[in-house]
Amino acid sequence: MNMGMELEAVKSVMDEGVVFVKVHMPWKVLCTYAEVLHIKVPIQPNDMASRPSMWDCISCFTKHFYPNEDLIRKEPEFFTAPFERDRQEYFHIKDKDHFFTPSMRSRMAFYILSSAPYEIRGNIKKFGINKLLDSGIYKAAYPLHDCRFNVRSQEEGCPNERLLLYEEWAHPKNFYKVQPFDLIRKYFGEKIGIYFAWLGFYTFMLALAAAVGLACFFYGYRTQETSTWSKEVCDPEIGGKIVMCPQCDLCKYWMLNSTCDTSKKLCIFDNFGTLVFAVFMSVWVTLFLEFWKRYQAELEYDWDTVEFLEQEEPPRPEYEAKCIYERKNPITGVENTPYSCSIMLILASIVAIIVYRLAVFFALSIKLRNTDELKNFEPIKEYVTPQMATSVTASLISFVVIMILNILYERVAIWITDFELPRTRTDYENSLTLKMFLFQFVNYYSSCFYIAFVKGKAVGHPGAPVYLLGKYRNEECDPGGCLIELTTQLSIIMGGKAILNNIQEVLWLKNHMSRLCCGRAAEKVTPRWEQDYKLQAMSKLGLFYEYLEMVIQFGFVTLFVASFPLAPALALLNNLLEIRVDAWKFVTQFRRIVPEKCQDIGAWQPILQGVAILAVATNAMIIAFTSDMIPRLVYYWSFSVYPYGDHNNHSMQGFINNSLSYFNINDFHNTSIGIVNEEPQNITFCRYRDYRFPPGHPRQYEHNMLYWHVIAAKMAFIIVVEHIVYFTKFILAYVIPDVPYAVKEQIKREKYLTQVILHETKLKLMTKRSVPPADGTTANEESIVTNEEEDDDC
Structure with a gap:
């Protein structure tokens, strides 16, 4: 209240032990904290023509994917500038009750509540609604919804924005529609x-x-x-x-063919399209x-x-x-x-x-x-x-x-x-x-x-x-x-x-x-x-x-x-x-x-x-x-050819056999009891996935040249x-x-208008003070006083 806010306390209808404190921001307080928080408000309608979009030619189809324009109308575009109390006449103020939007009002109110002191003990000052909420003194602090989400308010002048958001945005039937971001x-x-x-x-x-x-x-x-x-x-x-x-x-x-189905499924995800x-x-x-x-x-x-x-x-x-x-x-x-x-x-x-x-x-x-x-x-x-x-x-x-x-x-x-x-x-x-x-x-x-x-x-x-x-x-x-x-x-x-x-x-x-x-x-x-x-x-x-x-x-x-x-x-x-x-x-x-x-x-x-x-x-x-x-690519381009030596025609035939190495089952260690007892009949070799020299080679079970070709290809890839x-x-x-270039132009235009408005205000003030006053002082003397005052203000 000391900071200008108006408070009203009412008892709960449903619970007598609960008291609600309603907060109101008068116009003067709004103007003060709008300037403190550098809130931007309209100064002039946007006079820069919007550029045509390539989607305009198909607007007859795309309009069905947008919210109902009759309910959620497009917001008018304005150039804006940080609000200043002393220059209110230069801002686009038609109605003081609606000049600051509810979200602006709520933000300013919460700023005051967050910075207002409530207890001073010596050099220690306690302040802010957050600390009061954290200590349980207040149960909650929140802005009010403007109406029920599913029933239109009967109050005159109520915007019913919550109802519009529910009907055109939050309802599941609108899953295909573009969201109304401005609202x-x-x-x-x-x-x-x-x-x-x-x-x-x-x-x-x-x-x-x-x-x-x-x-x-x-x-x-x-x-x-x-x-x-x-x-x-x-x-x-x-x-x-x-x-x-x-x-x-x-x-x-x-057996390798036990992975037949897995191999087919692998081809779905492991192909050139991948x-x-x-x-x-x-x-x-x-x-x-x-x-x-x-x-x-x-x-x-x-x-x-x-x-x-x-x-x-x-x-x-x-x-x-x-x-x-x-x-x-x-x-x-x-x-x-x-x-x-x-x-x-x-x-x-x-x-x-x-x-x-x-x-x-x-x-x-x-x-x-x-x-x-x-x-x-x-x-x-x-x-x-x-x-x-x-x-x-x-x-x-x-x-x-x-x-x-x-x-x-x-x-x-x-x-x-x-x-x-x-x-x-x-x-x-x-x-x-x-x-x-x-x-x-x-x-x-x-x-x-x-x-x-x-x-x-x-x-x-x-x-x-x-x-x-x-x-x-x-x-x-x-x-x-x-x-x-x-x-x-x-x-x-x-x-x-x-x-x-x-x-x-x-x-x-x-x-x-x-x-x-x-x-x-x-x-x-x-x-x-x-x-x-x-x-x-x-x-x-x-x-x-x-x-x-x-x-x-x-x-x-x-x-x-x-x-x-x-x-x-x-x-x-x-x-x-x-x-x-x-x-x-x-x-x-x-x-x-x-x-x-x-x-x-x-x-x-x-x-x-x-x-x-x-x-x-x-x-x-x-x-x-x-x-x-x-x-596969290495095999296709380097190691696979059709019979009869035609090196211009390549095929993937034989790739599976080429990608599997041989191992002599007699080379298993005796400690692998499970393997020894289940040795298959009439089989001396088994295959495994790798590129190694076969048994009997002077460098058996070491990586062969194909392995290094594949590694080099992978690294190069x-x-x-x-x-x-x-x-x-x-x-x-x-x-x-x-x-975007259009946004850059609009930002420059907005800065220019803000600068012009500020300069015009100062020039009008100086011109007004330069008029010879009735007490006989000269214009130059008044100008000097004005300049001194301006310097002091700066």
């Missing part, structure tokens, strides 16, 4: 608006990636039956006569980030956040209560608390997860290869191989472990951030963002990195396998490689995560829908502030978890897309649902949050850029080391592809400006 920003503020704008733009760009990914998938699906190498694996005369060496010490021999799609996605992610910067620049101008001056944030209540030992920042002079690093915990989690994967794969491999549980299920045995069962079962177990560790990592990240004791809320969110992403990166992606780049890469050969920690024999890939297992892992983790999130959303919605239905009868007699009090409060971390979920999904879509071209399509379907569910919660279930200014998506932007750079390397390495693309893609990314980033 979202106007009602919830820039921070919520920029989140939905980013999510909508990301989903729109996913549509293109999903279309190309589906085309790549269908191409592989149609060619799986005509693939030469899958035919050789399934051929009884080729794959049916190749005895494969055991893949663990207690495993059995097995290479094209991986390169396309490397370019796509660059286009996504560059065009997002342009779109974000447009939003910054439209929403008046260009050169936004963030006010100094007050310290968090936790900081004031717990901070004892401080040190000054040498640059800003602000005192803060030193913190420890959590890198060791991240590294430890990586090692723990990899060891866990090894133990699980080893145990499942022994169980599935040494039992006859499927002997009575011949139809199942035809389609379910030990390799497939091991891969699927281990992926499901990995998913369960990921979900459990996810809870642990979240608590650890919050504990470490609380221990650091960041001074402001922004510092807290940025610190937690980095830690949570690093933890989630390790948790979700470590198993995928293990399968892609570790499994089957250092296994030795059947006579001399490599052991981890002297106990666990390193896992081997199937003859078709580990790509199909990586695909299985990605599909289970990504799909399972999306399904689990949607189940949680449905249960959450069901719970609150039942509560909402029970309370509807009382809504007719309950005032607006009490209805809003019953709604859910927004989490202290705000949109943090929403961003985190989408960024983790972005990693799945980009980092390993070479092995799973359906990832963009799954992400697209999930996001179409995610947008409407989030919108439904904000409009119907949450209290109206305090609007916050925001220029961009904050710390998530550099994280996305880092993931995009890493995605080029990971996809190139997946194609080189995880798939069989490079060995990685270097060439990375350089080409990175060069393309650099060119695209250079060619596509971050700020």
Whole structure:
């Protein structure tokens, strides 16, 4: 009240022990704090003609994908300038009651509440509504919704914006419509608006990636039956006569054609289209980030956040209560608390997860290869191989472990951030963002990195396998490689995560829908502030978890897309649902949050850029080391010719036999009792996946020249592809400006008008004072006084 606010206290209708304090901002107070917060308001209608868009020619079709213009009308465009109390006549003020929008009023009111002192003891001053909320003196502090979300308000002049947002945005029937970003920003503020704008733009760009990914998938699906190498694996005369060496010490021999179905499925994902799609996605992610910067620049101008001056944030209540030992920042002079690093915990989690994967794969491999549980299920045995069962079962177990560790990592990240004791809320969110992403990166992606780049890469050969920690024999890939297992892992983790999130959303919605239905009868007699009090409060971390979920999904879509071209399509379907569910919660279930200014998506932007750079390397390495693309190309161009010496005609015939080496079963160690007792009849050699000299050669079981040819080709492929893609990314980033030319022109025009208005005001004031006064003083004397006064003001 001492700062000019008007307060009114009323008792609760439903609970006599609760008192509501209503806050009102008079015009003078609004003008004062609009100037303090540098709030931009209209000064003149935008007189720059908008340029025609290429979409205007098909507007008759695209209009069906936009909200109803009769309900949500386009906001008029104005040039804006920071508000100044002394120059109100130069601002576009038609109605003082509606000049400042409700979000502006709420922001100014919360600023006063956050900075108002309430207790002074000696040199210690306590202030801010946040500290009162944290100590339980107040139960909640929130702006009011303007009406019920499903009933139009009968009050005269009520904009009913909440109802419009529900009908044209949050309702599930509008899943195909473009979001009304201007109305979202106007009602919830820039921070919520920029989140939905980013999510909508990301989903729109996913549509293109999903279309190309589906085309790549269908191409592989149609060619799986005509693939030469899958035919050789399934051929009884080729794959049916190749005895494969055991893949663990207690495993059995097995026939190559037992992996026939797996080989066909592998052809769906491991084909030439995979290479094209991986390169396309490397370019796509660059286009996504560059065009997002342009779109974000447009939003910054439209929403008046260009050169936004963030006010100094007050310290968090936790900081004031717990901070004892401080040190000054040498640059800003602000005192803060030193913190420890959590890198060791991240590294430890990586090692723990990899060891866990090894133990699980080893145990499942022994169980599935040494039992006859499927002997009575011949139809199942035809389609379910030990390799497939091991891969699927281990992926499901990995998913369960990921979900459990996810809870642990979240608590650890919050504990470490609380221990650091960041001074402001922004510092807290940025610190937690980095830690949570690093933890989630390790948790979700470590198993995928293990399968892609570790499994089957250092296994030795059947006579001399490599052991981890002297106990666990390193896992081997199937003859078709580990790509199909990586695909299985990605599909289970990504799909399972999306399904689990949607189940949680449905249960959450069901719970609150039942509560909402029970309370509807009382809504007719309950005032607006009490209805809003019953709604859910927004989490202290705000949109943090929403961003985190989408960024983790972005990693799945980009980092390993070479092995799973359906990832963009799954992400697209999930996001179409995610947008409407989030919108439904904000409009119907949450209290109206305090609007916050925001220029961009904050710390998530550099994280996305880092993931995009890493995605080029990971996809190139997946194609080189995880798939069989490079060995096939080497064989096709260098070692395969049709009979009769025609070197101009190449074929993939014989590739399977060429990619498998020989091993003499008599060279197995006697300690491998399981192998010796199950030695096949009339067989002296078994085959294994590698390029080594055969038994009897002077350098038997050593890598042959073909191995080094393939390694050289893989390294050359990685270097060439990375350089080409990175060069393309650099060119695209250079060619596509971050700020559109039209926006630059409008920014310059706005600055010019602001400068002209300020100068005109000063010139009129000086001219008025230069008129000879009635007391006989000269104009020059008055001018001198004026100049002196102006200098003092400056």
